[in-house]
Amino acid sequence: MPLTATALRLRHLRIERNLSQQDVANYLGITRTAYNKYENGFSQPTTRTVKKLAELFCVSTDFILGADTPDIKQQAMDVSTEKQIKKYLSLNENSRYIVDSLVNKLYQDERTSTSI
Incomplete structure (x- = not known):
């Protein structure tokens, strides 16, 4: 399964900030397995989750979603x-x-x- 822009960006942002998948999952209030699926392109975060991720990583939701062509x-x-x-x-x-x-x-x- 090809990784999406969202998956690649989430992994990059998390690693860049020295956070574990568990750290991000805890912030979002989800399991590490659920977050791992976002980073591996198996599922897409909900709108609410994308907003929380944008806040955590101090980037726009468009950036996370790959909408910035x-x-x-x-x-x-x-x-x-x-x-x-x-x-x-x-x-x-x-x-x-x-x-x-x-x-x-x-x-x-x-x-x-x-x-x-």
Whole structure:
């Protein structure tokens, strides 16, 4: 099942803010499994839920829903990102930990080198 713009954006926003799926689910008053289905494109959040997510992540509801029509370059990036996310999701817990650690280290290194 192809990931929707909403699914990709929710995952990105959550990770960017260092929140777990459980953190977001608790904020929404739903189970982690229900929230996980939003991030994996198996279900779409209700209008009320989208509004709460927009408040949590400080973005517009249009952004979460993908209604801010992306240009061709953005669409290509979304396809590439979707492929990488699918690979990541297929990894076991230990492998995900290694990937997360590497990404966090690279991110910190880049932030440090650009602030010098």
